[in-house]
Amino acid sequence: MTETATDAAPFAIELKGISKAFGPVQANKDISLQVRKGTIHGIVGENGAGKSTLMSILYGFYKADAGEILINGTPTTIPDSQAAISAGIGMVHQHFKLVENFTVVENVILGAEDGAMLTPSVNKARKLLKQLAEEYQLHVDPDAVVEDLSVGHAQRVEILKQLYRQADVLILDEPTGVLTPSEADHLFRILNGLKDEGKTIILITHKLREIMEVTDTVSVMRRGEMTATVKTAETSPEQLAELMVGRKVLLRVDKQPARPGDVVLDVTDLKVIDEHKVEKLRGISLHIRAGEILGVAGVAGNGQSELLEVLGGMMTAQGGSISVNGQEIDLSGKHSDGQSRRARGIAHVPEDRQREGLIMPFMAWENIAFGYHHDPAYQKNRLFMDNAALKRITATEMESYDVRPPNPMLQAKNFSGGNQQKIVVAREIERNPDLLLVGQPTRGVDIGAIEFIHKQIIALRDQGKAILLVSVELDEIMSLSDRIAVMFDGRIMGERLPDETDEGELGLLMAGVTKGAA
C-alpha cells in the first residue's frame, strides 16, 4: 500500500450530516463520513453506537431524517435496497441473508436473475462464480446447499452475491464475529485482494485488532456521533478504545499472580458420546484449584461446549468422574441438572446467553431469579415468592454490576448484549459459588462491558474461587488465565502457562499439532 495513492483517490462514498431517530432515540446525529475509493475503511464503536444504523441508511434499509449521500461525487438518494444495489453498494450482514436450503448458485442469482427463466441465469452465474473464485480466492462449490457449508464458506457466498451484482463498495457488518481465527485471516486476505482490484470496503467491527490489521483509515462512533476519523497507521488500539468509550480503557487485564489453594474441581477421564454416536469428549482430565482461572482455548466445536454442559448439568456423561471439593458428583443423569449442580456450589455463565442464560421476553428481575428461585431469600412464605424483595435485590445487583439501564422491570431482550451478559454474570457471581463456569463471557459484548466483566472474573478469583473459562478469543484466554488448556477433537492437547507460551504455539495446539509430532 502506498500512502500517496490512497490519499489522492477520490471519494467513493461521502455522507454529509446524516441524522436518524427511532422515536426518542437519536441513533445517528449529524454524521459525516468520507470513504476514499480503493481503501478499506473501518468503522468502530460500541454496540448501540449507531454503526449499523448508519450502514442501513447507506444500504437503503432506512431513510435518513436529514443529510445527503454522495456516491462517486454524485448526490444520490437511496430509497430501498434495490437502489443501493444499482448504485454499486453491496452489504454483507452480520447475520447472513441466505436461503439455507438453496444452493450457492441459487442464492447468488436471487434478485439478480437475467430473465424469467432460471437456466440461463444459473449457467451464467456458474461461469462467473468460477472466475471470481480464481480471482479472489473465493472458492465455494456452486451446487452445494448453503446449510451444509461452514460459516466461513457461507460468508464467502454473501461476498460472492455482492460481487455478482457488481458491487464496487462492500459493507461488511461484524464479519468475523462468527469466524475462527484462520477463517478470519482468510477473509482479510480476500478483502485485501478486493482492495487491490479497486473495490472500496467498509468494515464495521468492534474488534480493534482487526482494525489495526486490515484497515487504511478508521472512523470512530460513539453514542450516535462520529467522534474521529484517523489514519490507521497513525493511531493505536488504546487511542481508539478511548475514542470509542469516551474514557481511558485498560485493554490489558490488570491482575496479580494467582495464589492457588486446594483443588476445587477434579475431572478424570470424562467421556461424552452424543446421540449420533460421535465421541465429543474423549477422556478429559483436568483440575482447578481455589483462586485459579483455567482457560480452555480451542476452535469452536472441539468439545468445549460439551465440557461446560456436563459440568453445568445440562448434559449427561458416558464415562469418567467429576468431583467438587473432594465430593464426587453423580453423572448418571438422575441428579444431573442445573439445580443440583448449583446446590454443590457450581455456578454457570452459559455460552449462549440468549438461549441458555436468559429468557428474552422476561423481565430482568425474573431472570435474576432463575436457577435460584428456591433461595429462601426470595420466598415470602411456603406458597408465594417475594417478588418485591426480588426486585429490590435485582435493582441493587444491577447497580453494582453497572447494568444500563438499571431497571429491573425491563425485558431482557431490551438490553444490549453487554448488559444482558452483565445480568447473567451478576446472577451467577452473587450466589457466591465455589466454582464458576464461564463460556464465551464477552461474545458480542462491547469494550466497556468486556473490561467490566473481566474485572469481575478476576475479583472472584482473588476471593479464592475456582474458575473455568472457555473462550474462542485467544486474547481473552491469554490475558485472564492462570493456566491454559487447549482442546482439540474432544481431547486436551496440552496445558501451558500464559507467560511461557505464545499465540503461535497455542494456535498449533488448537489445530491438533503437538510440538513432538511436528
Place this chain on the structure above:
Amino acid sequence: MDLAMLLQLLDSSVRLATPLLLACLAGLFSERAGIFDIGLEGKILVSAFFSAAVAAFTGSVWIGLLAGIGSSIVFALLHGLASITFRGNQLISGVAINFLASGMTVVLGDSWFQIGGRTPQLEGHARFQNLTLPFAEQVRDVPVLGAIYHDLLSGHSILVYVGFLLVPLTWWVLFRTRFGLRLRAVGENPAAVDTAGISVVRMRYTAVIICGVLCGIAGAYLATGLSAGFVREMSAGRGFIALAALIFSKWRPWYALMACFLFGLLDATGSLFQNIHVAGISVPVQFMQALPYILTVVILAGFVGKAIPPRAGGEPYVKER
C-alpha cells in the same frame, strides 16, 4: 375385481381427487411463500356457492366459474391483508375465513333462493359437461387400452384436465422460473429476498392471489362439475384434507398429485364398496367413508415421517434493524 370395476373405481378416484388437488396446489403456492393457509376450506366453499349461484342466475357455467374464482380471490386477499399487511396470526385469520364462508353461504343462499340454503339444480350450460376425448368412441372396444382411454381418461369435465395439467405447470413455475425461485425464497428467508431488493409484500400477495384462483377453481368444480348445484357445507372438509395432502407431499407438486389421488381413491372406495368382507368380518360402510378423514388425522399427527415446512411459514415479515 374385474377391469371394468377397477376402471370405475379409478375414474371415480380421479373425479374426487380433482378438487383436493386444486386446493392442495393452491395451498402449495401460499405456503411455499410463507403464508400458512387453513382457510382453503372456506375459499372452496365460498367459490362453490358463488359459482353455482351465478351459474343459476346467468345460465352460464363459465360466468359462474369466474364468479367463484373472484369470490375466492376476495377471501384470499382478506387473508393476505390480515397476515401480510397487518402481520396478524395466520391461523386465526384462516379460521375466521372458514367461519365467514360457512355462515355467509348459507345466509345468502337462503335469502336468494329460499330452498334451505341450496342453489337450484343446475342443468345444461349451467354445468360443466364431461368432455369426450378424440377417438374415445372409436377405440372403446380395443381390449384394455381402449377401455382405459374411454372409461378412465376420457369423459371428465375440463376442470379435471386443468387440475392434472397444473401439476407439471406448478413444478415448472416453482423450480424453473425466476418467479418460482423468489417465491420459494420468500417462504424460507424473507430477509434474504428483502436485501436482494425484491418486495416481500408483493411476492406474498401474488402467492396468496394464486392460491385464491386455484381454490376458486376447486370450489367451482365441486358445485358445477362434480355436483349440479350448491348445498350447504358441501366442501365437507376437503380444504383440510388438501392441507393434509400438502404436508404429506412435503410441499412438492408431484407428491401432491400422488397424495391427493390416494385420498381420492379412499373416498371412491368408500362410496363404491358399501360393505366389504374381509376374512369373515364385515367392515361397516361408515368406516369406509371415514377413511379419508382417518388418514388425514394420521398424517397431521405426524405418523408419516417428519415434514419440514417452509422455514418462514406462518411468520409475518418484519424488517429488522
